[in-house]
Structures are given as C-alpha cells and as structure tokens.
Amino acid sequence: MRHPLVIGNWKLNGSTEMVKELIVALCNKLSNVIGCDVVIAPPVVYLDLAKHHLGISNSNLTLGAQNVDTNIAGAFTGEVSASMLKDIGAKYIIIGHSERRTYHKESDDNIVKKFTVLKLTGLIPILCIGESEAENQDGKTESVCARQLDAVINHLGVQALENCVIAYEPIWAIGTGKSAKPTQVQAVHKFIRGYIAKHNVEIAENIIILYGGSVNPSNATELFTQLDIDGALVGGASLMADTFVLIVKAAAQAKQNLRSAALT
Numbered sequence: 146m147r148h149p150l151v152i153g154n155w156k157l158n159g160s161t162e163m164v165k166e167l168i169v170a171l172c173n174k175l176s177n178v179i180g181c182d183v184v185i186a187p188p189v190v191y192l193d194l195a196k197h198h199l200g201i202s203n204s205n206l207t208l209g210a211q212n213v214d215t216n217i218a219g220a221f222t223g224e225v226s227a228s229m230l231k232d233i234g235a236k237y238i239i240i241g242h243s244e245r246r247t248y249h250k251e252s253d254d255n256i257v258k259k260f261t262v263l264k265l266t267g268l269i270p271i272l273c274i275g276e277s278e279a280e281n282q283d284g285k286t287e288s289v290c291a292r293q294l295d296a297v298i299n300h301l302g303v304q305a306l307e308n309c310v311i312a313y314e315p316i317w318a319i320g321t322g323k324s325a326k327p328t329q330v331q332a333v334h335k336f337i338r339g340y341i342a343k344h345n346v347e348i349a350e351n352i353i354i355l356y357g358g359s360v361n362p363s364n365a366t367e368l369f370t371q372l373d374i375d376g377a378l379v380g381g382a383s384l385m386a387d388t389f390v391l392i393v394k395a396a397a398q399a400k401q402n403l404r405s406a407a408l409t
C-alpha cells in the first residue's frame with residue numbers, strides 16, 4: 146500500500162521568525178505522529194534556515210522547494226538550480242504549479258525540462274496538474290490532466306514517473322476555500338492512475354497522487370478516505386501549525402483505517 150504524504154507549500158510567505166516558530170511547533174506536535182510522510186516547502190531564501198531548525202529539533206520532516214530552474218549552472222541571473230537545492234538538503238521539488246503556469250507563463254515543455262533536471266539530480270519532482278474552472282465546466286478535466294501527463298511521458302517515457310509525485314490541483318479550488326468534492330477528486334485520481342497504468346501498471350499502482358485545493362482540517366478526513374487520494378499538497382492551511390498537524394493526523398488515521406478494513 147502507498148504511504149501517505151502531506152506537503153506544506155508555504156508559497157510567498159515567511160520571515161526568519163515565522164520559519165523558526167512554525168518549524169519548532171510542527172516538530173513538537175508531530176513528534177509522535179507516525180504513518181504519514183511530511184514535507185515542508187518554504188520560500189527558497191529560507192531553506193537553509195529551515196534545515197537548521199529541523200536539525201535542532203532532530204525532526205523527520207523533509208525539506209522541499211517550490212521551484213527549480215531548467216539550467217544547472219551558468220549565466221542565469223536570479224535562478225536556483227536543482228544541484229543547489231540538493232546541496233542545501235531539499236528532496237521534493239514542486240513543478241508545474243498553476244501559479245507558475247499562469248503568472249510565469251510556464252509551458253508544458255518548460256515543465257518537462259524542470260522534470261528532467263530533477264531526475265538527473267536525484268530529486269523527487271512533485272508534478273502539479275489540473276484544470277481551470279472553464280475547462281472543468283466544459284468537461285475537459287480528464288483531457289487537460291492527460292495532456293499535462295503526456296508532456297512528461299512522451300518526452301521521457303513512463304519510467305520517469307517512478308519515484309515521483311503527482312499533485313492534482315483543480316485551479317478553481319486553490320486558495321478559494323472551495324475544495325473539490327472528495328468523490329469528484331477520487332474520480333480524477335482514478336483516471337490519472339488508470340491513464341498511467343495504460344503505460345505501466347506497476348508505476349501507476351505505486352505512484353503517490355496528492356490532492357491540492359483548499360484542504361483544511363474539516364475536509365481532510367473525507368478526502369483521505371478515498372482510495373486514490375494518497376495525501377495532500379496544502380497551501381494556506383500549512384502556515385499554521387495546528388491546522389497543518391490536524392491534516393497530517395487525518396491522513397495517517399484515514400489510511401490506517403483503510404488498511405485495517407482491507408485486512409478484515
């Protein structure tokens with residue numbers, strides 16, 4: 146069975162004080178929580194500080210980053226490379242987030258290049274996919290997700306999806322407080338897994354598929370009770386220790402319940 150994973154994407158939020166307080170609180174409150182992997186992705190400028198505080202707390206939280214450049218080194222002012230992220234201790238890297246697709250005009254081709262450098266560097270891509278509200282209303286959810294998956298599969302082969310994470314994030318649910326319905330999300334996750342299975346059943350069965358879009362402590366359990374929702378990519382609710390911890394605990398508990406039910 147797949148191990149649940151909850152990732153906190155802090156987006157453009159933080160300060161030296163906040164990094165310390167949030168990490169110390171998370172480490173305390175999560176110290177005895179087992180059964181769910183937890184990643185935090187602070188802004189890149191705070192990664193080193195975050196690593197420092199995680200180290201002091203002797204925590205098993207893992208460090209992630211929110212973006213990577215397509216180049217490894219050279220004259221690319223303002224960019225951060227995969228090897229730098231690895232060097233500083235990040236393991237999971239978010240790519241293809243709709244905020245970057247929209248505000249930074251990142252194309253599928255560009256995202257494939259990022260995916261490639263991450264694989265070459267030995268980092269784990271968190272590939273975000275998902276449709277806009279208009280596409281959702283036009284019934285294009287599956288075709289949009291398929292196109293965004295094909296960008297990687299057609300360029301790199303399905304094997305590239307081994308040890309990678311998919312995050313399904315319907316754009317209309319991000320930061321709106323309007324989460325997609327758990328059964329709706331389950332249907333899309335099942336489609337995504339089935340789409341990958343057409344290329345390779347084992348990779349499809351093992352790949353972690355997260356949901357992102359207004360996940361909070363009130364909707365978390367029902368989401369994680371769905372068979373193909375392996376965890377969450379959490380934005381706003383990851384900025385407060387209490388809410389993020391409740392989401393992590395909900396993932397651990399819901400998946401434990403599913404495991405027990407499968408055994409009876």
Ligand SMILES: O=C[C@H](O)COP(=O)(O)O
Pocket residue numbers: 154314318319320321322357358359360378379380381382
């Ligand atoms: O990366 C996280 C997602 O964009 C979800 O953000 P949100 O939880 O604030 O809706």
